[in-house]
Amino acid sequence: MTFVIASACIDVIDQSCIEVCPVDCIYIDEDEDRMCYIEPDECIDCAVCEAACPVGAIFRDEDLPNEASEFLEINALYFKDKDAARARVEQIMSDGVSVT
Numbered sequence: 001m002t003f004v005i006a007s008a009c010i011d012v013i014d015q016s017c018i019e020v021c022p023v024d025c026i027y028i029d030e031d032e033d034r035m036c037y038i039e040p041d042e043c044i045d046c047a048v049c050e051a052a053c054p055v056g057a058i059f060r061d062e063d064l065p066n067e068a069s070e071f072l073e074i075n076a077l078y079f080k081d082k083d084a085a086r087a088r089v090e091q092i093m094s095d096g097v098s099v100t
């Protein structure tokens with residue numbers, strides 16, 4: 001299990017979640033990224049970040065809405081291929097898809 005950040009974070013990125021995560025497993029490159037990403041192998045499923053997010057962008061993986069399901073893969077992808085994850089986010093934004 002892991003927590004997942006979905007599209008509501010895009011271009012908000014206030015980093016409230018990073019401030020509260022007890023294991024520092026939420027990452028962003030401020031020069032390159034339009035959202036934060038949770039490292040699924042480091043997340044301890046404490047749920048603290050979910051409550052801290054002002055826009056409701058963070059979900060337990062099993063609670064992800066169907067329309068946001070691809071963000072489970074995108075969060076994990078970021079830790080294997082950052083450019084590929086960024087490209088997925090850009091594609092979602094250019095498609096104008098509105099998901100939670």
Ligand code: SF4
Nearest residue numbers: 021043044046047049
């Ligand atoms: S659920 Fe807990 S450990 Fe996982 S990203 Fe959120 S704050 Fe960090």
Ligand code: SF4
Nearest residue numbers: 009013014015017053
């Ligand atoms: S608290 Fe929410 S909006 Fe802010 S950086 Fe984290 S996921 Fe993004």
